[in-house]
Amino acid sequence: MNILVYGAGVLGSYLAHVLVRGGHDVTVLARGKRAEELEQSGLVIRHYFQRKTTVDQVRVIRTLDAEESFDLIFVVMTYPDFPSVLPILAANQSRHIVLVGNNADSNKMQHELQQMSRTDKQVAFGFQISAGRRENGRIVCIRAGGQMVLGGIDGPVSFRSLLEKAFESTKYKLVFHEDMDAWLKSHIVPILAMNAALFAKGGRLQEIAKDKETRTQIIAAIDEGFSVLEALGYSITPAGQAAFFRNHKRTASLALKIYHSLPVARLVDGSFEEIAAFFEAFGDWKRNAGVPTPRLDDLEKQFFGSTKAESR
Numbered sequence: 001m002n003i004l005v006y007g008a009g010v011l012g013s014y015l016a017h018v019l020v021r022g023g024h025d026v027t028v029l030a031r032g033k034r035a036e037e038l039e040q041s042g043l044v045i046r047h048y049f050q051r052k053t054t055v056d057q058v059r060v061i062r063t064l065d066a067e068e069s070f071d072l073i074f075v076v077m078t079y080p081d082f083p084s085v086l087p088i089l090a091a092n093q094s095r096h097i098v099l100v101g102n103n104a105d106s107n108k109m110q111h112e113l114q115q116m117s118r119t120d121k122q123v124a125f126g127f128q129i130s131a132g133r134r135e136n137g138r139i140v141c142i143r144a145g146g147q148m149v150l151g152g153i154d155g156p157v158s159f160r161s162l163l164e165k166a167f168e169s170t171k172y173k174l175v176f177h178e179d180m181d182a183w184l185k186s187h188i189v190p191i192l193a194m195n196a197a198l199f200a201k202g203g204r205l206q207e208i209a210k211d212k213e214t215r216t217q218i219i220a221a222i223d224e225g226f227s228v229l230e231a232l233g234y235s236i237t238p239a240g241q242a243a244f245f246r247n248h249k250r251t252a253s254l255a256l257k258i259y260h261s262l263p264v265a266r267l268v269d270g271s272f273e274e275i276a277a278f279f280e281a282f283g284d285w286k287r288n289a290g291v292p293t294p295r296l297d298d299l300e301k302q303f304f305g306s307t308k309a310e311s312r
């Protein structure tokens, strides 16, 4: 298949690697320094746990022409990056588009993309359960679950069989979810609390590992965030996630302690701008729900009081 990966950061690069190894004709849309790196050295991935480095050659483009057609486009970027690429995707004639990554407003994005496009666009949303960070022109990647959670906003994904075909010869699993909007919003709540605390500590993971009070605050803030979503009518999904933070607080604190002590946690790369955008979205949810969130509000204050320079 002829597949475009639009956005060549950490997870876009890993996805491109997975699809190349799955036998597809993969084009990567990259910009600036990243495009130069890909052209000069190829797609270099350091697989952290496997202790190996792979290099794949991919076709690199810097702009997406309206006439160029792909069987599938995966757009892999951070939440605040998406709005500027929606008009470009709308102008392109390809039909099947998957927006991959954290997303606080999948409904609006799908609506805008379809409204702007003169051709029929089938849209799905995905989240890769992998992680990593950039390091001197290469991507250091943790395969983690090695899967992509996928779903549609208004019913099942209409091009599921095309997606299954794209991944059939890869080592990446697809997991289809019925209510992807609820899944994405549920995911944002713990991400918001954990990253706010971490940025507030200047990215020093050990400080959270050692500080029970901060871990207790993170867990209380997650509980509040889930209550906001529930008040708006969302089911927290996966349900086990809410149960874990709410009913097993001591175990959750221990899990956070262990996670923040692991060297591998350094590789899970959060973006200040993305977390800030989630706080903005969450502010609207909170106002609409009318549910108080004092512990999360305090983390938000600490997050915005931190400087990007102190972040990871």
Ligand SMILES: NC(=O)C1=CN([C@@H]2O[C@H](COP(=O)(O)OP(=O)(O)OC[C@H]3O[C@@H](n4cnc5c(N)ncnc54)[C@H](OP(=O)(O)O)[C@@H]3O)[C@@H](O)[C@H]2O)C=CC1
Pocket (backbone or CB within 6 Å): 006, 007, 008, 009, 010, 011, 012, 029, 030, 031, 032, 033, 034, 076, 077, 078, 079, 081, 084, 085, 100, 101, 102, 103, 128, 130, 131, 132, 133, 267, 268, 269, 270, 274
């Ligand atoms: N990395 C991780 O550990 C994890 C990330 N995620 C989530 O996955 C999503 C993607 O994250 P990640 O891959 O880390 O993000 P990155 O910032 O590494 O990658 C985003 C890529 O998109 C490119 N991009 C942004 N805007 C444009 C544009 N207008 N035109 C062309 N390219 C553009 C960026 O370009 P440039 O190279 O110029 O910056 C960058 O290469 C996020 O929602 C994140 O929260 C989830 C779990 C773990």
Ligand SMILES: CC(C)(CO)C(=O)C(=O)O
Pocket (backbone or CB within 6 Å): 102, 131, 191, 195, 268, 269, 270, 271
């Ligand atoms: C936001 C990020 C990249 C960092 O915590 C993440 O790990 C996730 O979304 O699962």
